[in-house]
Amino acid sequence: MSEAIDVASLSKTFGGQAALSDVSFSVPEGAFACLVGPSGCGKTTLLRILAGLETPSSGQVLLNGSDATRLNPASRSIGVVFQSYALFPNLTAAQNIAFGLHGKDWPRSNKQARVDEVLALVGLSGLAKRKPVQLSGGQQQRVALARALAPRPRFLLLDEPLSALDPHVRGALRAELKDIQRRTGVTTVMVTHDQEEALALADLVVVLRAGRLEQAGSPRHLLEQPATPFVADFVANMNIIEARAESGERISIGATVIAGVVHGLAPGAALSVAAAQGNTRLTDAALPAACPARVRAVEFAGRQLRVIARLEAGGTLIRAHAPLGSPVASGDVIGVAFDPQSLRVYAGAP
Amino acid sequence: MNAEKFIQRLCLVLVTLYFGVSLAGPLTALVVSSLQSGDDGSAANLAGRLTDPRLVRAAGNSLWVGALTSAITTALALFYAYGLTRARLPLKGIFAAAGQIPLLAPSLLSALALVYLFGVQGLLRPWMGEASIMGWQGIVIANVIATFPHALLVLRTALSASDGRLYEAGELMGRSGRSMFLAVTLPGVRHGLVSAALIVFMLTIADIGAPKVVGGSFDVLALEIYEQVLGQQDFAMGAAVALAMLAPTALAMGIERWAASRQSAALSARSTPLVLKPHLARDTAMLTGCSIIAAGLVGVIAVCQFASVAAFWPYDVSFTTKHYDFNRFDGGGWQALGNSVQLAVFTAIGGALLVFANAYLLEKTKPHRVVRGALSGFSLLSAAVPGLSLGLAYVFFFNNPANLLNGLYGTMAILVLATITHFYTVAHLSATSALKALDPEFETAAAAMGRPFWMVAARVSFPISTPALIETALYFFVNAMTTVSVVVFLYGPHTKLASVAVLNMDDAGDVAPAAAMGMMIFYINLAVRIAGETVLTRVRASTTRGKVS
Numbered sequence: 028m029s030e031a032i033d034v035a036s037l038s039k040t041f042g043g044q045a046a047l048s049d050v051s052f053s054v055p056e057g058a059f060a061c062l063v064g065p066s067g068c069g070k071t072t073l074l075r076i077l078a079g080l081e082t083p084s085s086g087q088v089l090l091n092g093s094d095a096t097r098l099n100p101a102s103r104s105i106g107v108v109f110q111s112y113a114l115f116p117n118l119t120a121a122q123n124i125a126f127g128l129h130g131k132d133w134p135r136s137n138k139q140a141r142v143d144e145v146l147a148l149v150g151l152s153g154l155a156k157r158k159p160v161q162l163s164g165g166q167q168q169r170v171a172l173a174r175a176l177a178p179r180p181r182f183l184l185l186d187e188p189l190s191a192l193d194p195h196v197r198g199a200l201r202a203e204l205k206d207i208q209r210r211t212g213v214t215t216v217m218v219t220h221d222q223e224e225a226l227a228l229a230d231l232v233v234v235l236r237a238g239r240l241e242q243a244g245s246p247r248h249l250l251e252q253p254a255t256p257f258v259a260d261f262v263a264n265m266n267i268i269e270a271r272a273e274s275g276e277r278i279s280i281g282a283t284v285i286a287g288v289v290h291g292l293a294p295g296a297a298l299s300v301a302a303a304q305g306n307t308r309l310t311d312a313a314l315p316a317a318c319p320a321r322v323r324a325v326e327f328a329g330r331q332l333r334v335i336a337r338l339e340a341g342g343t344l345i346r347a348h349a350p351l352g353s354p355v356a357s358g359d360v361i362g363v364a365f366d367p368q369s370l371r372v373y374a375g376a377p
Numbered sequence: 378m379n380a381e382k383f384i385q386r387l388c389l390v391l392v393t394l395y396f397g398v399s400l401a402g403p404l405t406a407l408v409v410s411s412l413q414s415g416d417d418g419s420a421a422n423l424a425g426r427l428t429d430p431r432l433v434r435a436a437g438n439s440l441w442v443g444a445l446t447s448a449i450t451t452a453l454a455l456f457y458a459y460g461l462t463r464a465r466l467p468l469k470g471i472f473a474a475a476g477q478i479p480l481l482a483p484s485l486l487s488a489l490a491l492v493y494l495f496g497v498q499g500l501l502r503p504w505m506g507e508a509s510i511m512g513w514q515g516i517v518i519a520n521v522i523a524t525f526p527h528a529l530l531v532l533r534t535a536l537s538a539s540d541g542r543l544y545e546a547g548e549l550m551g552r553s554g555r556s557m558f559l560a561v562t563l564p565g566v567r568h569g570l571v572s573a574a575l576i577v578f579m580l581t582i583a584d585i586g587a588p589k590v591v592g593g594s595f596d597v598l599a600l601e602i603y604e605q606v607l608g609q610q611d612f613a614m615g616a617a618v619a620l621a622m623l624a625p626t627a628l629a630m631g632i633e634r635w636a637a638s639r640q641s642a643a644l645s646a647r648s649t650p651l652v653l654k655p656h657l658a659r660d661t662a663m664l665t666g667c668s669i670i671a672a673g674l675v676g677v678i679a680v681c682q683f684a685s686v687a688a689f690w691p692y693d694v695s696f697t698t699k700h701y702d703f704n705r706f707d708g709g710g711w712q713a714l715g716n717s718v719q720l721a722v723f724t725a726i727g728g729a730l731l732v733f734a735n736a737y738l739l740e741k742t743k744p745h746r747v748v749r750g751a752l753s754g755f756s757l758l759s760a761a762v763p764g765l766s767l768g769l770a771y772v773f774f775f776n777n778p779a780n781l782l783n784g785l786y787g788t789m790a791i792l793v794l795a796t797i798t799h800f801y802t803v804a805h806l807s808a809t810s811a812l813k814a815l816d817p818e819f820e821t822a823a824a825a826m827g828r829p830f831w832m833v834a835a836r837v838s839f840p841i842s843t844p845a846l847i848e849t850a851l852y853f854f855v856n857a858m859t860t861v862s863v864v865v866f867l868y869g870p871h872t873k874l875a876s877v878a879v880l881n882m883d884d885a886g887d888v889a890p891a892a893a894m895g896m897m898i899f900y901i902n903l904a905v906r907i908a909g910e911t912v913l914t915r916v917r918a919s920t921t922r923g924k925v926s
Contacts, residue, residue: 078825079825080821080824080825099379099824100824100825100827101824101826101827101828102827105825106825106826107821107822107825109818109821109822110818111816111818113816113818113819113821113822115819115833115836115837116837116841117836117837117840117841118836118837126823126826126828126836127826127827127828129827129828130827174826175825178826178827184825
C-alpha cells in the first residue's frame with residue numbers, strides 16, 4: 028500500500044508558542060488515521076495544516092508523493108467535516124451538499140445525481156429539502172459528512188465530528204462512519220480526544236502530547252507495545268507506577284520486590300512501570316509479592332467492580348477490577364499484585 | 378495573487394477610500410481651516426479663538442446642559458427600562474413603543490411642544506408664574522425627551538440580559554430585593570449606564586434644535602458654530618468651535634469604548650431566563666412611573682399634532698390644514714419632504730450595504746491586519762464627531778475648488794455621504810455583533826470546498842443577517858429623516874430638507890407649519906417603521922437561525 032499522506036518534521040508556532048514540534052508520520056492510501064491526544068496537544072492544528080487552512084512554520088506535507096505544504100485548500104482534493112459541522116443554516120441539506128460541487132467537473136446535470144448519491148450513502152435520502160435546524164444532531168453530522176464527500180475528495184479530514192453527539196448516537200454513527208469510509212476508500216484523518224473512539228475506528232493511531240509525536244501505529248500495536256508511559260496511560264488505560272531497578276530481572280515498588288521483569292537497567296535506576304488493569308490483581312496485603320494499598324473508592328463498572336486504591340509506596344493511584352460482591356470497601360488496606368510478564372518498563376520516574 | 382485575495386484587497390482599498398473621503402479628508406480640512414485665515418494663520422490664532430470668552434462661556438454651558446440632561450435621562454430611562462424588563466407591567470408592548478416615539482421625530486419637535494405648552498403663548502403659561510421655559514431648563518427638558526429613546530434602548534438591552542440563576546441563588550441565601558438590586562442588577566448594567574449617559578451627553582451637546590427654539594439667550598457650542606458660520610460668515614471661528622466640540626465627544630466616545638471592552642458577558646450558555654413573580658409595591662410603582670413618562674412622551678407628539686391643525690394656537694383652536702400647505706412658507710415646501718425621503722432611502726440602502734460589507738471584511742477576512750485595524754478605528758471614530766462639526770468639515774473639504782470631488786457640493790450625494798458617516802458607528806457595532814454571532818467556521822468550510830469568501834457572504838452570511846440588515850436600514854432611514862446638525866450646512870437650493878425646514882420655519886416665526894412639518898416626518902418614519910417591523914417579522918420567521926449558542 029503506498030503512502031497517501033506524508034508528514035515530515037512538521038513544526039508550527041503561534042506567537043512564539045510551539046503548537047507542533049517536529050512531527051512526522053505517514054498514512055497509507057485508503058487508511059483511517061486518528062490523531063489523538065489531550066486538549067491543546069496540537070491535533071487540530073495538525074489537521075488544519077493538512078487541510079491547507081494553516082501554514083506550518085517548518086516541515087513538509089506530501090499528498091500522494093507531491094509537496095503540498097504551501098498548496099491552498101481548494102487544490103488539495105480534501106473534504107473537511109468540522110466540529111461544529113459548519114452547515115449553512117439557510118440552505119437545505121441538498122443545497123449544503125451542492126455548495127462544494129462547482130467548476131467544470133460538475134455540470135448541472137451531474138450535480139443533482141451526485142447530491143442524491145451521497146445523501147443515499149449517509150442514509151438521508153428523504154431529507155434533502157430539510158434545513159439544518161430541522162435535522163437532529165446525528166442527521167446534521169451526516170449532512171456534513173455527505174457535503175465533505177460529495178466532490179469525491181482523495182482525502183477526508185474530520186475534526187472531532189462525533190463530540191457534539193450524545194453517547195448513544197455517537198456509538199451508532201461511529202460504526203457507520205467506519206463503514207462509509209471503507210466503502211468509499213477515501214484516505215481519512217480524524218481528530219479526537221477520545222482514545223476509545225480512536226481505537227475503535229482507526230487503522231493508524233497517531234498519539235500527540237504537547238505538540239510532539241508520542242507514537243504512531245495500529246491500535247493493537249499501541250495497546251500491546253505502548254512506546255511511552257503517556258501512551259500506556261492515555262491510550263491503553265494502564266496503571267503507571269513508580270519503581271526502581273534491582274539486580275537481575277527484578278524491580279522494586281517501595282519495599283515489594285517483583286521478580287521476572289526484564290529491564291536491562293543498572294540497579295537503583297528509577298523506572299516507570301505500566302500494568303494493564305486486567306493484569307493488576309487485588310490480593311492479601313500480607314503476601315510477599317503484593318504492594319500494600321489503601322482503597323479510595325469502589326465503583327460499579329458493568330458486571331464487575333472497579334477498585335481505585337492508593338499505593339502506600341509512592342502514593343500512585345491504581346485502578347483494578349474485582350468480581351461483583353467482593354468484600355472490598357473504601358478505607359480497606361489491600362494488596363496489589365502484578366503479572367510480571369505483562370509489565371512494561373520505561374527508564375525514568377513517571 | 379489569486380482572485381480571492383485580489384477581491385479582498387480591492388474591497389479594503391474601496392472602504393479605505395470611503396473613510397478617506399468621508400472622514401479623514403474632511404476632518405483634516407477642518408483642522409487646517411481652523412488654523413487659517415486669521416491675522417497670521419498660525420496655531421496661536423487658533424488658541425486665541427479657543428480662549429475667546431464667549432466661546433469659553435458657551436463651552437461651559439454645553440457641558441452643563443450635557444451633564445444635567447445625561448443624568449436625568451439616564452435615571453428616567455433606567456426606571457422605564459426596569460419597568461419593561463423587571464416588573465409585571467401590563468401592556469408592555471405599548472409602553473415599549475411609547476418609549477421609542479421621540480426617535481421618529483426631529484429633536485426640534487420636543488422643543489416646539491415646550492413652546493406650545495410653556496412659551497409666552499403656552500397653554501400652561503398661566504400656571505407657571507414668573508418661571509420661564511426659555512434658557513438652559515428648556516434645552517434640558519427638550520433634550521431629555523429627545524434623547525430618552527437612545528438611553529432606553531441601551532438600558533433595556535442591558536437589563537434584558539439577566540441570568541435568573543443569580544436571583545434564585547440570592548433568594549436561597551435570603552437576600553432582600555434591594556440588596557440583590559445593588560449586588561446583581563446594577564453591576565450587570567454598569568456598562569449600559571455608562572454607555573447611555575455618554576450617548577445622551579454626546580447627543581445633547583451636538584444638538585442645535587432645542588437651543589435654537591427654547592434656548593433663549595443661553596449660548597451653547599452648537600449654536601455658536603451655527604451663528605458663526607451662517608450668521609457671521611466667520612468660517613475660521615466656526616471651525617475652531619467645531620474642533621472645540623470634538624474634544625468632549627471624542628473623550629466620551631473613548632470612555633464608552635473603554636467601558637465596553639471591560640464588560641464581561643452577562644449571560645452564559647447555561648443562563649436561565651428570569652421569571653418575574655408578582656410584587657405589588659414594585660409593580661404599582663413601576664406602572665405609575667412608566668405611565669407618567671409614557672404620557673409625557675406621547676403628549677409631546679400629541680401637542681404638536683394638535684397645534685399644527687389649530688387655526689391660531691392657543692386662541693383659536695378650530696381645525697385647519699393650512700399649516701400643512703408647506704409651499705406657502707419658506708423652508709422648501711413639500712419638495713423638502715420629498716428630498717428628505719429620497720435622502721433617507723439612499724442613506725438606508727447605501728448605509729446598510731456599506732456597513733455590512735465593511736463589517737464583513739473586518740470580521741471574516743484575515744489579511745492586512747494593519748489596514749483592518751485602521752478601518753475598525755475609523756468605523757468607531759464617526760460617533761465621536763458631532764454632526765455640526767462633520768457638516769462643517771464637509772464644507773471645507775468639498776467646497777474647495779482644488780478638490781476633485783468639488784462637484785458633489787450642494788448635491789444629494791454629499792448629504793447621503795455625510796448622513797451615512799454621521800450614523801455609521803452604531804450601525805457598524807450592530808452589524809459586527811450580527812456577524813460575530815455566525816459560526817466562524819462558515820468561511821473555513823467554504824475555503825475547504827474551494828469556494829471564495831464572497832460566495833459564503835452572498836449565499837449564507839448576508840441572507841442570514843437579513844434581519845440585522847433591515848434593522849440597520851431602518852435605523853439609517855429614521856435618522857436621515859430627522860437629522861438637522863449634519864446636513865444644516867450642506868443642503869443646496871435643490872436639496873432642501875424637511876428637518877432643516879422645521880428649524881427654518883420656526884426661525885421665521887412660522888411655528889405651526891414647523892410643527893406640521895415635524896409631524897409629517899414623524900408619520901413617514903412611523904409608517905416606515907411599521908412596514909419594516911412587518912417585513913422583519915416575516916423574515917425572522919423564514920430565516921432559520923445559524924447562531925452559535
